[in-house]
Each structure stands twice: as C-alpha cells, then as structure tokens.
Amino acid sequence: MAEKLSNVSEMIDVAVGKSRRLKEGILKADWEKIVGKICEKCQPDYIKDGILYIKAEGNIFIHHLTLEKTNYINKINSYFKENVIKDIIIKTGKLDENREEYLNHEVKKEKKEENTSILEKEQVNLNILEKIAYLQKIAIEREEYLLSQGFKKCKICGMLFEGEEEFCRVCLDNGNAKKYLKSHEQQNKGEK
Template identity: 45%
Template sequence: MAEISSVKEMIETAVVKSRKLKEGIVVARWEEIVGKVAKKSNPVGIKDETLYVYVEDSVFLHHMSMNKNKYLEKIEEILKDSYVKDIRFKVGKVNDPLKYDYREVYINNNRNIEENISEESFMKNEELSIEEIVDHLKKMALKREEYLIKKGYKKCKSCGAIFEGEKDYCFPCSNKLSKNK
C-alpha cells in the first residue's frame, strides 16, 4: 500500500473517492467549466456518472447540449479523472449559484468551530496527521450541510445529498423513483 506523502495528495485521493467532494468542486467551479452560461444554469448533483443540471430555458438547454463534450472534458481535467461521463440538462428553476460564497461556508464559518487545526495551517499544507485532516474535512462538511439547511436547502431522503426544492428527494433520485414505478 502506497503511503500518502502530503496533504495535497491525500485530498486528491479523497476527491477521487468522494461523490460529494466532486459535486462540490463542480459547483464551485461551474463558471470556469461552462463560462457565462453559468448564470443561466445550476448543477444539482452527480449520480451514476451523470451530472444533472437545471437550465433556465430551452435556448440555453440547446446551447449547453451542443457544448456538452467540451464541458465533460473540462470536468475531467478539473477532477483529474473521468468520473462524470454524461450531463443531462433539464429546463427548471435556476438559482443563482453564487448567492452565497462557498469559501464563506468552508473557511470563514469554520473559524467558529472549536478544532485542533487552525485554518491557516491547514491551507498552508503544514504537516498534519491523516486523522487530523480527515477530522477537519468532516467538520467542514458538517458545517456546510448545517449552513445550507439553515438557508432552506433539504437533505434527500434517498441519497442524503443536499438540494434546494420543495420535494423530499433530489432531482436524480426523483427521476430514479419515477422510472421504477
């Protein structure tokens, strides 16, 4: 078994294994992936190697469908693997993905949590044990989840993903449940 030699390598390994981390990275870098149409679209989740995206209207749906391969290449480049093999676009309610700053959720709000690792040492890649890093990442994820739920997001009853909407299930799980009926 290969030993992880740095925090950066450990995080890259975690990204390869974690769907939620990959979703977070795609959402956070959505404008970089799709350009200006990011304001007219909203990635809602990854399920079974498919990224689901709400698009404002049929014009943008068509435009984004035509550029799907370019988006897939960019996602593969960002995630450093081909985890997302397809993108499904659907006309739906698009929320401004930048209505809150993800950095605020991950960094500033975490300063209120009592923890053994200072944010500065974590960000500078100082030598930390794997246990400390995993514990820190868990706290960040829980804090993000708490923040989103306070802002009106829901937790999917099937997969546990955080999403915005009125239903009890996220878009991918809703689709899967309706197909199984």
C-alpha cells in the same frame, strides 16, 4: 490496508477521487471557470452514476449546453484529471437561491462590504468590554423608543409587548402571571 499519504495535496486528491459530494461541491464552486458566462443561467445539480445533472433556466440554455455537451464533459474530466463524467443531462428548473455563494466571488465581497452594518464599522477597534457597553446602550435606547411608542414591559420576564395587560402573552399562557399575582397578594397581606 490504507495507503500511506506523503502530503496534504495527495490527501485532498484521494478524497476528491472518492467523494461524489465533494466533486459536486468543487463543480459548483468552479462552475464559472468550466462553462463560462452561461453559469448565470444554469447550475450543476448532482452527479449520479457518472452522469452530471444540470438545471437550466430555459430551453435556449438547454440547447446551448446540449450543443457543447462533449466539450463540457472533456473540460470537467480534465479538471478532475480523471473520467468523472460520461454524460450530461440538462433539465429546466429553478436555480438555487444560494448559488450566489459560490459564484461571483468578487461581487460577493463587494456586496458584503456594502452590507456591513454601522455597528461593525463603528466597532472595528473596540475591545470586547467596549462592545458589550455599546450593545447595552443600543438596547436601552431601543427599549426607551418602544416604550415611548406604546409598548409595555412585562413585569415578570421584561419582554416588550403591545397590549393592555400587565404581562406579555408568554407569561399569561404559561401561568407565570397567575403565580406572580398570587405571590404579590400574599406579600401585600403580610405587609398589612
């Protein structure tokens, strides 16, 4: 029968103790705290049967990690307050591109602030209706610009496209252009 847990902290400890994937995620998130500056040149890959597999950018980093292996095993096990890792295997490999998501949290915040779009900066205090009106204005300006640059607007779906036809490639391919022309022919006949 399941144990009764008295608080959230206990629940988290039990979940971490049972989940290998959660341990891997925690290791990745706190990798810099565990290994220090070398975290920029290596990363934990996965844990299997008590063995932590690490990717490193080159042999010099493998050498360093191998020399410090016992130290890192002890740090990781004390970090989890249980014997999670009994050995470490280090291999050369390309580091994941998304590893910046869990490293350098302060740098990440700064980069995010730098990359904040003009739209976000201008709309901080706008309510939802003002935001919609602003987006509509931008869309109209974009459409006018593209039309002035030689783009055409599909008579059926309204998509902007480049070409000599009256219809976009999608409407031509799915037969909507033929249907449109046929219905307009019938309307023109009915008017005469």
